[in-house]
Amino acid sequence: MHVKKSDFKRQAILDTAYRLFRAQGFDKTSVAEITAAVGGSRATIYRHFRSKEELFVACMMAAAENYLVGTLKHLDASHADPGVALRNFGTSFLSFICSPEQLEVRRLMVAEAARSGTGKLFFDKISTLRAHVSAFLSACMASGTLRADDSNLAADHLGALLEAEILEPLLLHVRDVSPEAEEIALAVKRAVAAFLRAYAPAGRQRRPNVWRVPPPVEKESHSGGDQVCVGT
C-alpha cells in the first residue's frame, strides 16, 4: 500500500499534538511547541490544519474516528434481526467510550469547549460519527426491520440508551474502574432490547419478547418528507 509522505506527517502532528494537549491543556500548549516537538515548520502544521483549535479537535477525535468508523463499516442492515448488528456495535461503542483514555478526552473536550470556542468543531465531528449510525438505522427502516421514523433521532436515542447505565459515574470519577466485558454486555443487551421494542415495526410492537423472528411484516410505505432533523 502506498502511503503518502504527507499522511505520515499529518499523523505525526496529530500524535504529538495529542500528547502535549493532554498533558498541558489547550491554553498552555502553543503551535510553536508542537512544531518544535514534531519537527518541520509552523507552515507545515498550518498546511494540514487551519488553526490551533482545529488541530486540537482533530487530534482529540482521531481515535474515535478511526475506531468507530472502522466498526460502523461492518454493520450489516440486511439481517432480518437488527439486534445482532446493534449489540455488536453497542459493545464496541461502550467499551471504547468507557476506556480511561476516552473518558479523559471527553472531560478535556467539555473543559475546553466553552473556554476556547472549540465546542462547535467537536459537535460537528460528533455529528459526522452519528451520521454513520443514522445511515444504518435508516437502512433498517427502509427494509422494514425497524419502524420508519427520524433516523437521527433514533440514533440519539440509541446512544443515550447505551450510555444510560454506565457513563456518568465514570465521567464524574465517582467510579474509577472501567467496566469489565460482562458488565458492558449486560448493559448493551438491556439498552438494545429497550431500543428494539421502542423502534419495532408496527406489526411487531404487540410482542414484548421478540426472540424469534416473526413472519415478514408488510413494509409501511414511507412518506419521504418526514425525516426532518430536529434542530434547536
Place this chain on the structure above:
Amino acid sequence: MKTKTEAKRLAILKGAADVFREVGFERASMSEIRARIGGSKATLYNYFPSKEKLFFEVMYHAKERELASITHTLNPDADDLKEELLHFGQRLLAALYSPEAIAIRRLAIAESRHSNIGKIVFEGATLPIEKQVAEFLRKGMKGGALRTADPKIAAMQLLSLLESELLQRVLLGVVSSVKPEALNSAARRAVETFLSGYGRR
C-alpha cells in the same frame, strides 16, 4: 492563620454570587470578586481555594433543592402516567439546561479528576433523581401500566433518553440556551420512546 468566620464566608458568597451573575462564570475572576468584597486576596483564598470551588458553593445548593422539588412532583397515583412523565421530563430539562446548571455540570465533568465536585453532583443530584424516578416507575410496573422490569435500569434509561437530543449541544456550548418549546418537544419524543419500550400494550 486567622480564624475563619461564618459572617465573612457568607459575605464572600454574596459578593461572588453578584459577580457570577453579572459577568458569568467564565469571565469572572478572583481579583474581581476580591475587589467587590474588600479584604486581601490571601483571605479570599483562605476561604475558597479556587474560583471553581467558590462558584460551586454559590450555585450548587440552590440548584440541588430545585432538582429535588421537581422529582417530588411525580405522583404515582396520577391517572395518566404519560402526562405525568411528560410534565416531569419538561420541568427537569428546564432546570438542567439553565445557564447555572450547565456551568455546574461542565465544572463537575472538567474538574472531576482534581476535586470532589463530580462526586458531590453525582451523589447530591443524579442519584436522588434516579431513585425518585425508579420508585415512580416501580409503582407503575406494579399497577400494570408498565411492563415488569428492573425499575432502576428503566429510570436510568428514561433520564438518559430525556437528555439524548440536547446534552452534547449544551455541554459543548453549541447552543447557549434552549427554547422551552425545544425542551418540551425533546422531552415528549423521549417519553414516547420510553413508553413504547416499557408500556404495556
